[in-house]
Amino acid sequence: xxxxxxxxxxxxxxxxxxxxxxxxxxxxxxxxxxxxxxxxxxxxxxxxxxxxxxxxxxxxxxxxxxxxxxxxxxxxxxxxxxxxxxxxxxxxxxxxxxxxxxxxxxxxxxxxxxxxxxxxxxxxxxxxxxxxxxxxxxxxxxxxxxxxxxxxxxxxxxxxxxxxxxxxxxxxxxxxxxxxxxxxxxxxxxxxxxxxxxxxxxxxxxxxxxxxxxxxxxxxxxxxxxxxxxxxxxxxxxxxxxxxxxxxxxxxxxxxxxxxxxxxx
Amino acid sequence: xxxxxxxxxxxxxxxxxxxxxxxxxxxxxxxxxxxxxxxxxxxxxxxxxxxxxxxxxxxxxxxxxxxxxxxxxxxxxxxxxxxxxxxxxxxxxxxxxxxxxxxxxxxxxxxxxxxxxxxxxxxxxxxxxxxxxxxxxxxxxxxxxxxxxxxxxxxxxxxxxxxxxxxxxxxxxxxxxxxxxxxxxxxxxxxxxxxxxxxxxxxxxxxxxxxxxxxxxxxxxxxxxxxxxxxxxxxxxxxxxxxxxxxxxxxxxxxxxxxxxxxxxxxxxxxxxxxxxxxxxxxxxxxxxxxxxxxxxxxxxxxxxxxxxxxxxxxxxxxxxxxxxxxxxxxxxxxxxxxxxxxxxxxxxxxxxxxxxxxx
Ligand SMILES: Cc1ncc(C[n+]2csc(CCOP(=O)(O)OP(=O)(O)O)c2C)c(N)n1
Ligand code: SF4
Ligand SMILES: [Mg+2]
Numbered sequence: 001x002x003x004x005x006x007x008x009x010x011x012x013x014x015x016x017x018x019x020x021x022x023x024x025x026x027x028x029x030x031x032x033x034x035x036x037x038x039x040x041x042x043x044x045x046x047x048x049x050x051x052x053x054x055x056x057x058x059x060x061x062x063x064x065x066x067x068x069x070x071x072x073x074x075x076x077x078x079x080x081x082x083x084x085x086x087x088x089x090x091x092x093x094x095x096x097x098x099x100x101x102x103x104x105x106x107x108x109x110x111x112x113x114x115x116x117x118x119x120x121x122x123x124x125x126x127x128x129x130x131x132x133x134x135x136x137x138x139x140x141x142x143x144x145x146x147x148x149x150x151x152x153x154x155x156x157x158x159x160x161x162x163x164x165x166x167x168x169x170x171x172x173x174x175x176x177x178x179x180x181x182x183x184x185x186x187x188x189x190x191x192x193x194x195x196x197x198x199x200x201x202x203x204x205x206x207x208x209x210x211x212x213x214x215x216x217x218x219x220x221x222x223x224x225x226x227x228x229x230x231x232x233x234x235x236x237x238x239x240x241x242x243x244x245x246x247x248x249x250x251x252x253x254x255x256x257x258x259x260x261x262x263x264x265x
Numbered sequence: 266x267x268x269x270x271x272x273x274x275x276x277x278x279x280x281x282x283x284x285x286x287x288x289x290x291x292x293x294x295x296x297x298x299x300x301x302x303x304x305x306x307x308x309x310x311x312x313x314x315x316x317x318x319x320x321x322x323x324x325x326x327x328x329x330x331x332x333x334x335x336x337x338x339x340x341x342x343x344x345x346x347x348x349x350x351x352x353x354x355x356x357x358x359x360x361x362x363x364x365x366x367x368x369x370x371x372x373x374x375x376x377x378x379x380x381x382x383x384x385x386x387x388x389x390x391x392x393x394x395x396x397x398x399x400x401x402x403x404x405x406x407x408x409x410x411x412x413x414x415x416x417x418x419x420x421x422x423x424x425x426x427x428x429x430x431x432x433x434x435x436x437x438x439x440x441x442x443x444x445x446x447x448x449x450x451x452x453x454x455x456x457x458x459x460x461x462x463x464x465x466x467x468x469x470x471x472x473x474x475x476x477x478x479x480x481x482x483x484x485x486x487x488x489x490x491x492x493x494x495x496x497x498x499x500x501x502x503x504x505x506x507x508x509x510x511x512x513x514x515x516x517x518x519x520x521x522x523x524x525x526x527x528x529x530x531x532x533x534x535x536x537x538x539x540x541x542x543x544x545x546x547x548x549x550x551x552x553x554x555x556x557x558x559x560x561x562x563x564x565x566x567x568x569x570x571x572x573x574x575x576x577x578x579x580x581x582x583x584x585x586x587x588x589x590x591x592x593x594x595x596x597x598x599x600x601x602x603x604x605x606x607x608x609x610x611x612x613x614x615x616x617x618x619x620x621x622x623x624x625x
Contacts, residue, residue: 054472054474055471055472055473055474056471057471058337058469058470058471060333067484068484070478070480070482071480073478074472074478075471075472075478076469076470076471076472076478076479076480077469077478077479077480077481078332078333078336078469078480078481078482079363079480079481079482079483079484080329080332080333081329081332081355081356081359084325084326084329084332084356087321087325087326087327087329087330087332087333088329088330088332088333088336089333090319090326090330090333091289091291091317091319091330091331091333091334091339091341092333092334092336092337094289094317094319095288095289095317095334095337095339095341096337096339096458096470096471098458099470099471116322116323116325116326117322117325117326117329120321120322120326
């Protein structure tokens, strides 16, 4: 690796300002270049590293583009069936209260096939963290319409754009679960700019800190791009996301310390 | 020392689970087995042994809770009845593919569809031949008494962990609901977390930096890898067929005819056998206790000695296929079944035996 750098002599411990966490397995990710999943993985692992809880953490990956997350995250993991991660997490956290438990799920996984598991885990006030990657599409299966696909947005199963008369409306599941007494911290973030990445990391840190309190679900939605599914370049997709996704899925905290943020009440 | 009690079959299962050191029960109410969850909620083992008991939002959630718990090496179980077990099939297939130990209880009711809440044995195919997608089997025990309902809980957990596989107790609404005296073993303490970690080095319990991370999944996108997994599973099923077969033979020494039945049907056939013997018909009873692995060799052996067999089931003829495959076609093998929650009477069985096998 060293030889690739123009000035290997500059790579000394004193000069080290940023290092990839060892909690990410050193292998190529299966994600498309430009996709938000990889950045989200990194922030998650940095939080576990900084909190020094990797050896006490059990993660659950979904079925979706991040199905192989267990290959990239260097911690103990289980691969759930499509949509069922919150059910696995419920049992694991109850059977191992000393462990930190998280699910990592896409929008099809969490807000379509797994809606019941999501809502009931949240409503029971389970004490784990849900990380929700909302890219408004089924990335893995080739770009079909998701419950979160925007009105008018094209996908392979809404080729003329999502017609809400026929296909219904995009589901704001995050606002929905925030209403439940079992959720303690609910926030919506993104990973498309350095500033946004830093905020997401803070949110993830707070989410895992919530597990120390034992007061209910901590839920971090990350609005993310799917440049392949949206058929855009990564740069275009991030711009499109800001212009179209953010108005429908506004970024920011929704519920903090068990209290809904004022504007939602 | 143990303890003698009068209990319903469903309650016996619940009590036996607490005493076996079970770590977690996850289930959804459905007749005729809701007493399992009700009993556990009333007993509150979470205050005594620390066993987790949770009413899930559906059978889909319950089986996936099991998948999660089993993946961390804990001793977990669920119970349900036919429609609920149908909903669990994806999860059972995942657990078989991921090689996870767990105990499932199916207190069968009549189907198809919503069917009836009355007892049935119509889920034989579903339990024994796979049920969910892919090439897999689970070990299936068929109790014929409340005592066996209790005994097969510990037996089931032991087999589940020995082979890292889901195990099912396949019973029916009658055995679940009827009361009999049952001898309960002394409680075994639940394993501590450290014990679980040592016993199940494969489990995802939190990775100490001294080992590689554990990954529990049935996914392998490489066909060669997926074939290797399948071959490993098949090898395990062959070993189970070799070592875990259980069956019972009654009055078979001098038998000219054989009744073959499992679970509740075997109880009926026991009485039918007496009635037939009173009439001078030399009949024995062969009762498979494990339905997978099926006692193929044992029934083939006795098939060489008798003139004919009547397979009695509360279904349209399911186990009879395994009997025929095992025995071959040198002797008549006929089926007698009732459906929809109707339990055959011993008289009916004797009449059919006379008509179809002896007279036929
Ligand atoms: C029971 C079941 N139904 C359908 C599928 C097919 N499937 C796999 S991933 C997926 C959608 C994933 O989309 P999402 O959760 O949004 O994740 P993304 O790929 O966008 O990150 C579907 C429908 C499956 N694996 N299992
Ligand atoms: S298909 Fe979309 S979500 Fe999946 S890896 Fe590619 S860009 Fe990311
Ligand atoms: Mg998606």
